[in-house]
Amino acid sequence: xxxxxxxxxxxxxTTLNLLLKRAKKPKVHTIEDYLKDxxxxxxxxxxxxxxxxIIDWVDKSQLRGRGGAGFPTGxxxxxxxxxxxxxxxxxxxxxxxxxxxxxxxLIERDPHLLIEGMIISAYAIGANQAFIYIRGEYPAGYYxxxxxxxxxxxxxxxxxxxxxxxxxxxxxxxxxxxxxxxxEESALIESLEGKRGFPRIxxxxxVQYGLFGRPTVVNNVETLCNIPLIVGMGWEEYRYIGPxxxxxxxxxxxxxxxxxxxxxxxxxxxxLREVVYKYAGGTLGNKKVKAVFSGALDCFSAxxxxxxxxxxxxxxxxxxxxxxxxxxxxxxxxxxDIAEFxxxxxxxxxxxxxxxxxxxxxxxxxLIEGDATPKDWEGLQFVNKYIQPTSICGLxxxxxxLIRQTMQKFPEEWERYVGKIKEVAYGTS
Amino acid sequence: MLPSELxxxxxxxxxxxPRSEQxxxxxxxxxxxxxxxxxPFALERVAQILGVPLNHVENVVSFYDMFDRGExxxxxxxxxxxxxxxxxxKQRLLDAIKKHxxxxxxxxxxxxxxxxxxxxxxxxxxEAPVFMVDNDTYKFExxxxxxxxxxxxx
Numbered sequence: 001x002x003x004x005x006x007x008x009x010x011x012x013x014t015t016l017n018l019l020l021k022r023a024k025k026p027k028v029h030t031i032e033d034y035l036k037d038x039x040x041x042x043x044x045x046x047x048x049x050x051x052x053x054i055i056d057w058v059d060k061s062q063l064r065g066r067g068g069a070g071f072p073t074g075x076x077x078x079x080x081x082x083x084x085x086x087x088x089x090x091x092x093x094x095x096x097x098x099x100x101x102x103x104x105x106l107i108e109r110d111p112h113l114l115i116e117g118m119i120i121s122a123y124a125i126g127a128n129q130a131f132i133y134i135r136g137e138y139p140a141g142y143y144x145x146x147x148x149x150x151x152x153x154x155x156x157x158x159x160x161x162x163x164x165x166x167x168x169x170x171x172x173x174x175x176x177x178x179x180x181x182x183x184e185e186s187a188l189i190e191s192l193e194g195k196r197g198f199p200r201i202x203x204x205x206x207v208q209y210g211l212f213g214r215p216t217v218v219n220n221v222e223t224l225c226n227i228p229l230i231v232g233m234g235w236e237e238y239r240y241i242g243p244x245x246x247x248x249x250x251x252x253x254x255x256x257x258x259x260x261x262x263x264x265x266x267x268x269x270x271x272l273r274e275v276v277y278k279y280a281g282g283t284l285g286n287k288k289v290k291a292v293f294s295g296a297l298d299c300f301s302a303x304x305x306x307x308x309x310x311x312x313x314x315x316x317x318x319x320x321x322x323x324x325x326x327x328x329x330x331x332x333x334x335x336x337d338i339a340e341f342x343x344x345x346x347x348x349x350x351x352x353x354x355x356x357x358x359x360x361x362x363x364x365x366x367l368i369e370g371d372a373t374p375k376d377w378e379g380l381q382f383v384n385k386y387i388q389p390t391s392i393c394g395l396x397x398x399x400x401x402l403i404r405q406t407m408q409k410f411p412e413e414w415e416r417y418v419g420k421i422k423e424v425a426y427g428t429s
Numbered sequence: 430m431l432p433s434e435l436x437x438x439x440x441x442x443x444x445x446x447p448r449s450e451q452x453x454x455x456x457x458x459x460x461x462x463x464x465x466x467x468x469p470f471a472l473e474r475v476a477q478i479l480g481v482p483l484n485h486v487e488n489v490v491s492f493y494d495m496f497d498r499g500e501x502x503x504x505x506x507x508x509x510x511x512x513x514x515x516x517x518x519k520q521r522l523l524d525a526i527k528k529h530x531x532x533x534x535x536x537x538x539x540x541x542x543x544x545x546x547x548x549x550x551x552x553x554x555x556e557a558p559v560f561m562v563d564n565d566t567y568k569f570e571x572x573x574x575x576x577x578x579x580x581x582x583x
Contacts, residue, residue: 096552138552177454178496197493256516
């Protein structure tokens with residue numbers, strides 16, 4: 001076995017012992033570890049079911065995509081199988097949103113859970129070739145996956161005629177190279193075809209026109225890791241995990257100003273307050289929580305700490321990323337980090353996003369540095385709103401969202417900077 | 430032709446996927462690991478091996494952030510400057526690197542040993558501030574620990 005690049009010892013804790021049953025321990029679990037724990041038994045069970053039955057189970061399990069959008073996985077699969085073969089399965093392991101590091105520990109510590117999930121999923125949607133697209137900044141995960149695939153092949157779980165079922169599958173691992181946009185499924189497909197990661201205009205969706213123009217299912221790492229659980233215990237039992245509307249385990253990567261940052265596996269009827277105080281140990285120095293950023297997507301204020309960590313319209317949603325800011329932190333300066341992230345990661349294909357994200361970051365920086373004019377402030381608010389409806393893909397659609405929410409929820413924080421504009425404008429400073 | 434050791438790896442990548450052109454990013458990672466940046470002459474060979482036009486390779490290289498066509502270095506230090514590392518004071522890390530190696534973001538040490546690059550989220554935010562040296566990921570704990578880590582890369 002090769003020696004892997006340095007892997008960080010990220011803290012992990014679980015109340016459910018499902019997705020993190022093994023991955024809570026910071027080690028690379030081999031196929032022997034996995035088999036000892038009952039691994040690949042769900043695959044054997046699945047291969048004795050019909051693909052339609054598996055899709056039906058996943059649909060009834062109410063599993064939603066864990067990559068951020070929360071789209072029902074069973075529905076996605078049903079759309080895909082309406083279209084003729086050959087079809088492809090892609091695992092989206094391009095986790096790159098600020099604060100998000102949940103898929104990393106599944107890949108680095110328990111690669112066979114993902115691989116088993118992919119084999120079952122590929123069988124269900126009728127794909128004989130599957131791909132894992134892992135971000136370039138996760139080299140250790142890349143090598144762990146290559147080794148795990150070899151192990152699975154040697155045991156007959158991958159390759160031709162898997163466990164005598166007549167089903168064939170190859171899994172290929174592709175590496176990204178530092179482009180957040182490649183986590184957007186159509187950009188990922190372009191990148192996997194060997195091109196620039198430019199999102200496609202949708203529709204058609206990947207389930208209709210995906211890799212090489214064929215029907216393609218793109219699922220997140222954590223989503224695919226749920227599949228062996230659903231098949232193993234049956235959809236009825238899976239539905240009893242957590243709240244009935246949003247069943248199943250969920251991973252929450254928690255970072256920022258908390259005592260015990262790490263990845264937590266919890267049911268989705270947990271509240272944000274429980275995540276921060278009960279599990280992550282409260283804030284550093286017991287400071288007051290000012291805000292929680294859900295990645296670079298949404299901002300929750302201290303008044304909203306009772307938000308449930310589910311996919312309901314008023315739930316926490318997204319990838320489950322929790323970034324905690326306290327009274328010591330400057331919301332507007334944190335917004336500049338978010339603005340610079342989007343400016344840096346805009347792929348440049350469409351003008352509103354290419355120009356708008358840079359304009360947003362530039363004007364925000366000017367405001368923070370006290371150089372902004374009233375026109376700049378007007379421009380910032382305009383561009384912040386304008387990128388959303390005019391961009392091709394989801395990146396542009398959300399590039400102004402968190403910042404806009406902070407303007408509504410923390411007007412006094414913004415006023416500290418906006419106040420300076422007036423002074424300059426009227427020459428009274 | 431490129432050095433045979435590199436050539437060998439590129440050919441392996443080209444034969445790995447169902448279609449050879451899918452291997453372009455793997456090949457470019459390999460080139461960068463070998464030379465410490467992406468030299469123009471290597472692009473022509475990558476194009477030949479994958480059976481795609483040179484302008485296609487150019488178009489791809491210029492899109493992806495990890496590919497560096499600037500000054501080469503034997504090792505690259507990637508420091509995360511995203512929101513979480515910033516909340517956890519990544520400036521201490523940048524200052525320590527500046528103090529020890531004398532380089533700021535985008536600069537290369539005089540001996541060509543290290544290049545410092547600022548990057549967006551590295552996905553290990555519970556350990557912030559975080560940095561990578563080549564393929565290894567580290568948490569910044571103290572200046573002493575940082576110097577110890579860097580001394581491993583010659």
